Amino acid sequence: MVQIRLTNTRTRRKEDFTPIDPRNLRLYLCGPTVYDRAHLGNARPVLVFDVLVRLLRHAYGAGHVTYVRNFTDVDDKINARAAETGRPIRDITRETIGWYHDDMDALGAERPDHEPRATDFIGQMIAMIEVLIGRGHAYAAEGHVLFDVRSYADYGRLSGRSVDDMIAGARVEVAPFKRDPMDFVLWKPSDGDQPGWDSPWGRGRPGWHIECSAMSEALLGPSFDIHGGGIDLQFPHHENEVAQSCCAHPGAGFAKVWLHNEMLQVEGKKMSKSLGNFFTVRDLLDRPAGQGGGVPGEVIRLVMLSTHYRKPMDWTEAKRAEAEAVLRRWRGLVAGIEPAPSPAPAVLDALCDDLNTAGAIAALHDLAGKGDAAGLLAGARMLGLLLPGMGGWAEAGADADADAAGLIGTLLAARAAARSARDFARADAIRDGFAAAGVAIKDTAGGAEWSLQPGFDAARLRALAEALSGSQPA
RNA sequence: GGCGGGUUGGCGGAGAGGUUACGCACCGGAUUGCAAAUCCGUGAAGACCGGUUCGAUUCCGGUACCCGCCUCCA
Numbered sequence: 152m153v154q155i156r157l158t159n160t161r162t163r164r165k166e167d168f169t170p171i172d173p174r175n176l177r178l179y180l181c182g183p184t185v186y187d188r189a190h191l192g193n194a195r196p197v198l199v200f201d202v203l204v205r206l207l208r209h210a211y212g213a214g215h216v217t218y219v220r221n222f223t224d225v226d227d228k229i230n231a232r233a234a235e236t237g238r239p240i241r242d243i244t245r246e247t248i249g250w251y252h253d254d255m256d257a258l259g260a261e262r263p264d265h266e267p268r269a270t271d272f273i274g275q276m277i278a279m280i281e282v283l284i285g286r287g288h289a290y291a292a293e294g295h296v297l298f299d300v301r302s303y304a305d306y307g308r309l310s311g312r313s314v315d316d317m318i319a320g321a322r323v324e325v326a327p328f329k330r331d332p333m334d335f336v337l338w339k340p341s342d343g344d345q346p347g348w349d350s351p352w353g354r355g356r357p358g359w360h361i362e363c364s365a366m367s368e369a370l371l372g373p374s375f376d377i378h379g380g381g382i383d384l385q386f387p388h389h390e391n392e393v394a395q396s397c398c399a400h401p402g403a404g405f406a407k408v409w410l411h412n413e414m415l416q417v418e419g420k421k422m423s424k425s426l427g428n429f430f431t432v433r434d435l436l437d438r439p440a441g442q443g444g445g446v447p448g449e450v451i452r453l454v455m456l457s458t459h460y461r462k463p464m465d466w467t468e469a470k471r472a473e474a475e476a477v478l479r480r481w482r483g484l485v486a487g488i489e490p491a492p493s494p495a496p497a498v499l500d501a502l503c504d505d506l507n508t509a510g511a512i513a514a515l516h517d518l519a520g521k522g523d524a525a526g527l528l529a530g531a532r533m534l535g536l537l538l539p540g541m542g543g544w545a546e547a548g549a550d551a552d553a554d555a556a557g558l559i560g561t562l563l564a565a566r567a568a569a570r571s572a573r574d575f576a577r578a579d580a581i582r583d584g585f586a587a588a589g590v591a592i593k594d595t596a597g598g599a600e601w602s603l604q605p606g607f608d609a610a611r612l613r614a615l616a617e618a619l620s621g622s623q624p625a
Numbered sequence: 626g627g628c629g630g631g632u633u634g635g636c637g638g639a640g641a642g643g644u645u646a647c648g649c650a651c652c653g654g655a656u657u658g659c660a661a662a663u664c665c666g667u668g669a670a671g672a673c674c675g676g677u678u679c680g681a682u683u684c685c686g687g688u689a690c691c692c693g694c695c696u697c698c699a
Binding site: 311336501 | 630649691693694698
């Protein structure tokens with residue numbers, strides 16, 4: 152096993168990764184605010200971390216890694232959703248968490264060891280805010296508690312900004328109770344119909360940033376190994392987490408390594424609702440046949456991992472098609488094969504080099520080309536690909552009901568008969584009919600094999616069978 | 626305006642200061658009744674301008690274009 156190297160946002164360098172405690176590696180990933188389905192961009196950090204955790208478990212032992220990913224279940228977006236729909240907040244967040252699990256499971260992402268919900272850690276947040284006030288890093292004003300950025304000399308270091316530059320570029324009006332325009336909210340007052348908790352500053356709710364500081368501390372301690380998230384969270388969210396946690400626990404250091412993934416783009420732009428290029432993981436998984444059909448989670452995963460996490464990546468239909476073809480071929484190669492005892496060094500080397508998943512995939516192609524099915528399988532599983540239970544989509548009769556399967560069998564027999572009778576016009580007509588209906592035929596030494604294509608149309612298959620029975624050969 | 630990311634062959638996408646990335650597509654060959662699938666093989670790159678170097682796509686400087694972030698907003 153080679154040295155794992157990771158690009159640390161904190162130092163802007165690729166550096167050797169050394170765990171604080173090799174018997175207990177601790178990771179934290181910022182999870183979703185649960186008011187709606189996860190969009191495709193949300194899946195990127197989840198998959199990056201999933202591969203990272205698989206790699207760390209391989210390197211340090213499955214039992215020696217603790218992976219935490221939170222749910223933000225108190226947020227104004229959730230309140231707004233509740234007001235729009237008239238539904239209780241608890242119902243909305245419970246349902247959304249269920250969706251999130253379903254969707255990430257479908258991508259083959261393992262569940263974290265802990266999935267804390269912010270509302271279960273309000274006490275810890277209040278305690279942390281009290282510590283910050285006690286140390287002179289925060290102040291109460293008009294029912295709010297604000298973090299005093301001027302009290303923390305390193306504020307702006309993670310994101311590479313200076314407080315003065317940020318103020319110079321500020322365009323928005325500043326709340327009058329702030330000492331400094333950059334001060335951010337730790338606690339804010341709630342009115343009657345907003346979710347709120349009693350606190351020394353009155354009934355209120357936490358600011359977004361304090362949630363992650365409190366939950367990571369509660370589950371991982373004041374210092375831990377790796378903290379991740381999308382690059383869009385670097386500022387202000389992660390900068391503020393650093394300020395809160397480092398000021399509450401001077402000397403602890405908080406996260407040793409910060410990992411940030413670049414944005415997922417669609418048509419060259421960051422995915423967003425206002426641009427209309429927004430779609431969810433579920434939209435893709437359940438896409439109707441007319442729009443190209445559902446995209447298997449495994450295919451989404453391969454597309455995501457085919458670009459290095461620190462580069463912007465475009466989701467395109469062409470990539471989907473290529474990934475699907477590759478996985479079909481690989482699935483065929485490894486059918487009935489046991490994985491090699493350990494992933495090939497080329498795969499591990501690539502992953503150890505700052506999680507070079509694209510390089511690891513190239514190594515998998517290499518193994519496939521050499522016919523090393525056991526090696527391919529072991530390597531692919533390191534990336535969370537070709538997992539057992541995720542390949543149903545690629546099996547011959549995956550989406551076919553018994554009727555369709557029977558019909559295809561009958562038609563294939565008819566074609567075989569026509570071929571042996573050297574009636575190639577009839578045999579080719581059947582083949583063309585299969586193609587038109589979305590059934591792919593492979594002639595092998597052991598007979599014809601078939602599989603359904605994304606645009607499969609059972610009605611056209613029935614029409615083919617009827618047309619054929621009306622023209623039985625003499 | 627500040628900070629950050631990107632620009633590689635037809636498309637996608639990596640590593641490395643000098644030797645084939647890899648995949649898809651294309652083209653040639655094998656195979657096939659003809660195809661598909663499969664196998665073998667060829668070709669194809671490094672935004673622009675300078676600099677360093679025996680040698681740069683890889684290092685340094687600059688330019689262009691694209692993209693992201695920039696006070697909780699009650």
